[in-house]
Amino acid sequence: MVGLTELSGGVGGPEALRPLLAQVLAALTAGAVRRGGPVPAGEPVVIGEVVREALARAQGPGALGQLVELLAHGAADPADPACAAHLHCPPLALAVAADLAVSALNPSQDSWDQAPAATALEAELLAEMAQLVGFRPDRAAGVLTTGGTESNLMGLMLARDQRLGPDVELNGLPRSGRPRILASEAAHFSVQRAAALLGLGERAVRVIPVDRQLRMDPAALADAFAEIGWEGATPVAVVATAGTTDTGAIDPLHAVADLAARHGTWLHVDAAYGGGALFSDRLAPLLDGLDRADSISLDWHKLGWQPAAAGVFLVRDARTYASLARRAVYLNPADDEDAGYPSLLGQSLRTTRRPDAFKLAVTLRALGREGLGELVDRCHDLARKAAELVRAESELELHCDPILTTVVFRYAAASAGAAAEDSDHVNAELRRRLLRTGRAVVGRTELPGTGPGRVRLKLTLLNPHTTEREVAALLSAVVASGRAVRNP
Ligand SMILES: Cc1ncc(COP(=O)(O)O)c(C=O)c1O
Numbered sequence: 309m310v311g312l313t314e315l316s317g318g319v320g321g322p323e324a325l326r327p328l329l330a331q332v333l334a335a336l337t338a339g340a341v342r343r344g345g346p347v348p349a350g351e352p353v354v355i356g357e358v359v360r361e362a363l364a365r366a367q368g369p370g371a372l373g374q375l376v377e378l379l380a381h382g383a384a385d386p387a388d389p390a391c392a393a394h395l396h397c398p399p400l401a402l403a404v405a406a407d408l409a410v411s412a413l414n415p416s417q418d419s420w421d422q423a424p425a426a427t428a429l430e431a432e433l434l435a436e437m438a439q440l441v442g443f444r445p446d447r448a449a450g451v452l453t454t455g456g457t458e459s460n461l462m463g464l465m466l467a468r469d470q471r472l473g474p475d476v477e478l479n480g481l482p483r484s485g486r487p488r489i490l491a492s493e494a495a496h497f498s499v500q501r502a503a504a505l506l507g508l509g510e511r512a513v514r515v516i517p518v519d520r521q522l523r524m525d526p527a528a529l530a531d532a533f534a535e536i537g538w539e540g541a542t543p544v545a546v547v548a549t550a551g552t553t554d555t556g557a558i559d560p561l562h563a564v565a566d567l568a569a570r571h572g573t574w575l576h577v578d579a580a581y582g583g584g585a586l587f588s589d590r591l592a593p594l595l596d597g598l599d600r601a602d603s604i605s606l607d608w609h610k611l612g613w614q615p616a617a618a619g620v621f622l623v624r625d626a627r628t629y630a631s632l633a634r635r636a637v638y639l640n641p642a643d644d645e646d647a648g649y650p651s652l653l654g655q656s657l658r659t660t661r662r663p664d665a666f667k668l669a670v671t672l673r674a675l676g677r678e679g680l681g682e683l684v685d686r687c688h689d690l691a692r693k694a695a696e697l698v699r700a701e702s703e704l705e706l707h708c709d710p711i712l713t714t715v716v717f718r719y720a721a722a723s724a725g726a727a728a729e730d731s732d733h734v735n736a737e738l739r740r741r742l743l744r745t746g747r748a749v750v751g752r753t754e755l756p757g758t759g760p761g762r763v764r765l766k767l768t769l770l771n772p773h774t775t776e777r778e779v780a781a782l783l784s785a786v787v788a789s790g791r792a793v794r795n796p
Contacts (some may be wrong), residue, residue: 339380346391349746389778393751406670426663442599449626451655453619456580459605467545467574469631491547492524526563551582556712561597577601584611587681687713719790728761
């Protein structure tokens, strides 16, 4: 047991960590070598058996190395060019090293006396984030979150509280007078989840149609506002998406902001994915109008190369944060605040909270906005190249031109004469085949609407070191898998 009960902090902490980290790093290498690709070959039952056996075998001082190797061997590794399914980025080694320091020191941001420097650092970083989105840093407020889901919940909670007050009693309202949230068909499902959690019910979300790119139709939004008015319902918030999960489409922010302003409705912009475009001179203009939002979600564990979690929630006007304020006598007593000890407790829905701002502060200092922008541009270039390759391949069909770093398409050989169900089956099965054989991790989604023929494949290109040849090889693997499914 010697060494196994040492602590990671204090003057002795780094020396206790050193041999353990050596084991971790060696096991990460061994696991990646054993995997030899983006994901281990095998179906879930096989992987489940490997995990059970490893857990039964690992014990004592060797457990760390054995289980890290298991985790690495069994990972879907976004650093592999053929792992390109989700908004699941390969983190920068720099950011992971910074996060290690956070784990070692374990500060918690629910009170100043658990995180003196981290508390001050989060405020500085949030001011930089406010500037990035075009808010006035001296008026804005925000917090680091677990991601878009939590940020969207916070934005809609503040919207509800602004419009209806925090103690809204829905049972007392006539059905027609109920609150409504307007969001597009392509908005993230966490909007519906938030509506449910906030007591408004999932059906409070009025779904607005989208165009082919999955951009919200502003004329349909105007109609929905009118209908809500006739019903006597209350429009509490509009959610615009800046970077839809599948196509990266950016809703028409000015048009949506105009309508929100006309109806006195809170505007929340979910820029969890598209926020990364702010780093790029080329792509930032796509987000013009973002500064008109009342609240914004950003996620640096998507297009930002941070290990999860690295969400940021921002509001344009700090006064709208009031309903989250909390006084807990053991964390932020009034006399401490009077004496100049700041508290972040009232910024977050959470109590214990690790300083996720730290890795981002390190990354921004080391690379600058330009450095991150270069990574964004490389991924955007890769997406454009992938689209060109899809267009040139007769067996594939592109859904629409890429906007950020995703490419939506399908394997379409012979689908002209084939039933839509068949196309859906082939695309779904070819993706599982790639996963089963450990060759590639490709995304699968469905276009909005109903009925068959909507299944599509997706490459989410977030690895700036991937080459065009590797993208071409990935698409060749998709075609080969499609042929194998069609002609077993
Ligand atoms: C547009 C958008 N918003 C919100 C989320 C949820 O983010 P998280 O998984 O960080 O909670 C996602 C996740 O992919 C997303 O694509």
